[in-house]
Amino acid sequence: MNKIQEIYKTLYEVYGPQGWWPFVGSDGGGYHPSDYAFPRDENEVFEVCLGSILTQNTTFTSVVKSLHNLNDMKCLNHEAIKNMPLDELKIAIKPSGYHNQKANYILEFIGFFENLKGKIPSRDELLHVRGVGEETADSMLLFAYNQPQFKVDAYTKRLLAHLGIVAENAKYKEIKELMEHELKNIIKDKAELVIVYQEFHALIVNHAKQFYSKKPYGRGCFLEDKYSQKSAK
DNA sequence: AGCCAGGCTACCG
DNA sequence: CGGTAGCATGGC
Numbered sequence: 001m002n003k004i005q006e007i008y009k010t011l012y013e014v015y016g017p018q019g020w021w022p023f024v025g026s027d028g029g030g031y032h033p034s035d036y037a038f039p040r041d042e043n044e045v046f047e048v049c050l051g052s053i054l055t056q057n058t059t060f061t062s063v064v065k066s067l068h069n070l071n072d073m074k075c076l077n078h079e080a081i082k083n084m085p086l087d088e089l090k091i092a093i094k095p096s097g098y099h100n101q102k103a104n105y106i107l108e109f110i111g112f113f114e115n116l117k118g119k120i121p122s123r124d125e126l127l128h129v130r131g132v133g134e135e136t137a138d139s140m141l142l143f144a145y146n147q148p149q150f151k152v153d154a155y156t157k158r159l160l161a162h163l164g165i166v167a168e169n170a171k172y173k174e175i176k177e178l179m180e181h182e183l184k185n186i187i188k189d190k191a192e193l194v195i196v197y198q199e200f201h202a203l204i205v206n207h208a209k210q211f212y213s214k215k216p217y218g219r220g221c222f223l224e225d226k227y228s229q230k231s232a233k
Numbered sequence: 234a235g236c237c238a239g240g241c242t243a244c245c246g
Numbered sequence: 247c248g249g250t251a252g253c254a255t256g257g258c
Contacts, residue, residue: 057254096256
């Protein structure tokens with residue numbers, strides 16, 4: 001087992017399955033640890049994509065508020081959002097911040113989404129949608145479409161940089177390819193790989209919220225002793 | 234009161 | 247190419 005896999009194993013043993021991606025539509029199930037039958041329909045696929053845009057540079061608790069606002073207005077689906085007044089959309093998603101930008105991102109994405117007609121988009125196609133960058137694209141592919149694309153976020157980079165596994169100025173692509181390379185050779189089954197990518201990302205966020213949110217980063221991080229590649233002092 | 238959050242675009246050199 | 251200002255709100 002390589003170091004990345006050991007870190008995953010340790011985090012999973014400590015925190016358990018995260019069942020990331022809280023759904024608020026449908027039966028309003030919230031998080032769903034150990035249940036990987038999501039998303040269950042086309043509307044939940046869209047809900048994840050919507051959440052992926054809304055969560056840019058924001059906490060997911062804020063996103064859940066926005067999603068509840070839309071759900072209360074019976075507008076938690078692409079057709080209703082497309083047909084609602086722009087001002088109402090902006091008000092609904094206000095808790096997530098950047099509502100002027102994100103409202104337009106969402107409408108642009110809906111145009112793209114409807115053109116797909118249920119097809120799975122490629123990563124490159126997603127990246128051409130305005131408002132969809134690398135992390136958002138991977139978020140959609142991993143959590144909405146169950147594709148084995150590792151999602152790298154600020155926490156992932158911060159953790160790996162702190163442990164000396166990547167450089168402080170490492171780029172998104174470099175980190176993504178490292179994680180995928182270290183994990184996919186061992187895990188052959190695609191569905192299982194998706195689950196590991198999903199859980200790993202969620203575990204990193206859970207862990208990093210506690211130990212990598214405020215400076216000095218890494219204080220109290222129990223991964224540091226075992227996995228840090230930095231030479232002592 | 235200030236810093237940070239599960240980023241992206243536009244524009245600069 | 248890399249670097250950075252601007253975008254907005256809520257929580258602690």
